[in-house]
Amino acid sequence: MNRDISLGSIVRSEWLKFRSVRSSITGVVLTLVFTIGLAALISSVVRGHWATMGTARQLTFDPVSSSLVGVLLAQFAVGVIGALFVTSEYSSGSMRTTLTAVPKRIELTFAKLLVLLASMLVVGEVACFGSFLLGQSIYSGVVPTASLSNGATLRAVVLAGVYLTLLSALAFGLGLIMRHSAACISVFVGVLLIVPLIFAFLPQSWQNAGEKYLPSELGHAMVSPTPVANEFGPWTSLIVLAVYAVVLVTIGTTVFTRRDA
Amino acid sequence: MIKVEHLTKHYHNTIAVDDLDFEVRPxxxxxxxxxxxxxxxxxxxxxxxxxxxxxxRATVKGKRYAELRDPMQEVGALLDAKAIHPGRSARNHLRALAASNRIPYSRVDEVLEFAGIASVAQKKVGSFSLGMSQRLGIAAALLGDPEVLLFDEPVNGLDPEGIRWIRDFFRTLANEGRTVFVSSHLMSEMAVTADQIIVIGRGKFITQGSIDTLTATVKGTVFVRASNHQQLLAALTAHGGVTADANDDGVTIGSLTAEQVGQIAFDAGVVIYELTPQRASLEEVFMELTSDAVEYGSSGVRHES
Structure with missing residues (x-):
């Protein structure tokens, strides 16, 4: 019988590990609740106040972004999922057991990343399409709605799910480098929340030139159906964010293979 | 089966393993x-x-661990029984390990049964006692039915019944021709568990052999009660190179056998009432072997025996 370790068998093992702990399940549920729940809440409020909102706001209202606003919360849930997928193995010490079973560390990280990307893409797209469709059905009849038959709308919804997926990969890479759950999640939250605040104090020209590189702004550009001032286009933003993820995961894998477990 | 050659490992400024060389046979x-x-x-x-x-370097069956094609089927190991994700059930923990090495899930139930934890297989590992975790660790080590097994302090946390079970289990594994390598800091435990012992201290190789050969390397003392202790002591001292202590009860002599002491007493015309060879205890042997190499020795209070 051929029982050699292969990428397939490691993926199978990691998939079982991913879904057999509560933190992943909780993270996925939170992602769905944050996105779809917030879509329901915001759309209902907008629908109820639409008549009194004033013409100016009515004209600039974007039914796509407003239904996807939950992504702002869900990005922290997917970050925690991605980070814990590595760091919980260090905090519990199970990394040693894992590496005794699978000593090929590059293959191990690759299998883990595949499991994370695949599950987060499914969760992210379900969350974003669910939010969008629920939002539009609540708007329907009172507030102008958007349709997925519009290319820009479809792109924004799809890329919102991709944004969440890439953020989880970013956190995963940080987890490989830092190994500690709390430190890793702090850095992740700091990059998404604090760094933009610091940017606000910089000269306007610096802001215009640099802000578009921030993960949160890349996400903003990806989720918007229309171009955003001083930011990359949605596809360029996707590529820049993907490069960040690749760089972090590559550094993470390199230190992971060199360090003692 | 396991071969360690010139192995050296530093952590920052401390040397954990210092030019270690040994072989572990099946x-x-x-x-x-x-x-x-x-x-x-x-x-x-x-x-x-x-x-x-x-x-x-350290090799198993001639290969470095990372080069093994299907590690769990060649080597089974239990290092730290508590190093398991506490939120996962015992069965899922073993299934994840089995899946990575293409071991069928039916084997998971077999080893759970063997280790005596089948009834708690669905429970989260975090709720396990140390003894149960040890059993789970042993179940994991056996998953791939490996030829080489390593256990780091496996007796810790086990109750007497569990200790007996694990000793018999090591014996069975060895009788099946497997390589069984078990660490301990207790000589008495090793005396009943192991056939061969490798002794290290401060990361350095000290000695290797069976319990009997190790015990023989540390000489015991001979206690004598005789008609005239002073006369006997003088005769012994005249013999040269003899360490002897006398008190009211009798004389304790190192570095001579009971036969030699008897002969000296006979030649000196001293009547012997009692002559007792005192074999070094296992703990004394261990202390003697590793006395120069105790990392965390209690300062001041040296164990002299």
Whole structure:
């Protein structure tokens, strides 16, 4: 019988590990609740106040972004999922057991990343399409709605799910480098929340030139159906964010293979 | 089966393992004995490819651990029984390990049954006692039915019944021709568990052999009660190179056998009332072997026997 370790068998093992702990399940549920729940809440409020909102706001209202606003919360849930997928193995010490079973560390990280990307893409797209469709059905009849038959709308919804997926990969890479759950999640939250605040104090020209590189702004550009001032286009933003993820995961894998477990 | 050659490992400024050389053969239980902090766990981690040595190498069946094609079917290991994700059930923990090495899930139920934890297989590992975790760790080590097995301090946390079970289990594994390598900091434990013992201290190789040969290397003393202690002491001292202490009860002599002491007393015309060879205890042997190499010795109070 051929029982050699292969990428397939490691993926199978990691998939079982991913879904057999509560933190992943909780993270996925939170992602769905944050996105779809917030879509329901915001759309209902907008629908109820639409008549009194004033013409100016009515004209600039974007039914796509407003239904996807939950992504702002869900990005922290997917970050925690991605980070814990590595760091919980260090905090519990199970990394040693894992590496005794699978000593090929590059293959191990690759299998883990595949499991994370695949599950987060499914969760992210379900969350974003669910939010969008629920939002539009609540708007329907009172507030102008958007349709997925519009290319820009479809792109924004799809890329919102991709944004969440890439953020989880970013956190995963940080987890490989830092190994500690709390430190890793702090850095992740700091990059998404604090760094933009610091940017606000910089000269306007610096802001215009640099802000578009921030993960949160890349996400903003990806989720918007229309171009955003001083930011990359949605596809360029996707590529820049993907490069960040690749760089972090590559550094993470390199230190992971060199360090003692 | 396990070969360690010139193995050296530093952590920052401390040397954990210092030019260690030894071989562990199949068919016997080999004990790995040393005081706490002597480098046993580090050596085991290097054998398992978890830590990278600074110099030298450790191989299993001629290969470095990372080069093994299907590691769990060649080597089974239990390092730290509590190093398991606490939120996962015992069965899922074993299934994840089995899946990575293409071991069928039916084997998971077999080893759970064997280790005596089948009834708690669905429970979260975090709720396990240390003894139950040890059993789960043993179940994991056996998953791939490996030829080489490593256990780091496996007796810790086990109740007397569990200790007996694990000793018999090591014996069975060795009788099946497997290589069994078990670490401990207790000589008495090794005496009943292991056929061969490798002793290390401060990361250095000290000695290797069976319990009997190790015990023989540390000479015991001879206690004598005689008609005239002063006369006997004088005769012994005249013999040269003899250490002897006299008190009201009798004379304790090192470095001579009971036969030699008897002959000297006879030649000196001293009547012997009592002549008792005192064999060094296992703990004394261990202390003697590792006395220069205790990492965390209690300062001031030296154990003199």
């Amino acid at each position: 068919g016997v239980v080999t004990g790995f004995l040393g005081p706490n902090g002597s480098g046993k766990s580090t050596t085991m981690r290097i054998i398992l490819g978890l830590d990278h040595p600074n110099k030298g």
